[in-house]
Amino acid sequence: MNPAVLVGIGGMLGALSRHFVGQRLSGDGQATLAVNVLGSFVLGTLTTGLTTDPELLTLFGTGFCGAFTTFSSFAFETVRLYERGKRREAISNATVNLVGALAAVALGGVAASTISF
Template identity: 45%
Template sequence: MTLLFVAIGAAVGAPARYLTDRAIQRLHSDRFPFGTLTVNIVGSFVLGLVTGGTVTTTGVYALVGTGFCGALTTYSTFGYETVRLLEQGAPRRAVGYAALSIAAGLGAASAGVAIGLTVWNAA
């Protein structure tokens, strides 16, 4: 049953990642990877929220945490885009992108955990 939850979450997360990335990139004429940055921050927040929700069941965590967030976020694309910025002669952008991605992802995950703990412990 857990595998089914992961598959359903991934089936929603993967298209959400693609559509969000494309929509965000269309708003920017810049080559900076705003789409990947956005989905990674959102995914970090959602995963933190689920993790902070200490009453969540294995099924909920498999569906949302592993399935949805696993398909929504992408470390490989983050790595590729960082290297691509370096190859294009934009080392400051590459370092800025990497630093922003890590800091914002950690901040979003921390905020999600804090909110999850507050909401689920209050219930």
């Protein structure tokens, strides 16, 4: 299938899923943290050998995860906290998002290697 179509379909599913998470989680930054960590876990599982199918990687890795996760919202929320004088919260937000996403990628990789055939 055409890679642009795969990215489009995956992106649509990722954006809708992100909207769903945003509707379910309230509070400053909770939805952003959730989608970034969950999306990083999914990407970690995909890129660590769960699949080598280039179409699945394009559909889910580039399309879904690309639309589901959101670096721009994370960066905006962090800067807004800093501008409002909430510097500790800004640093905490940045730390939790980055460490959480990196840990989720690693955990996804471990999960994928555990269930790989």
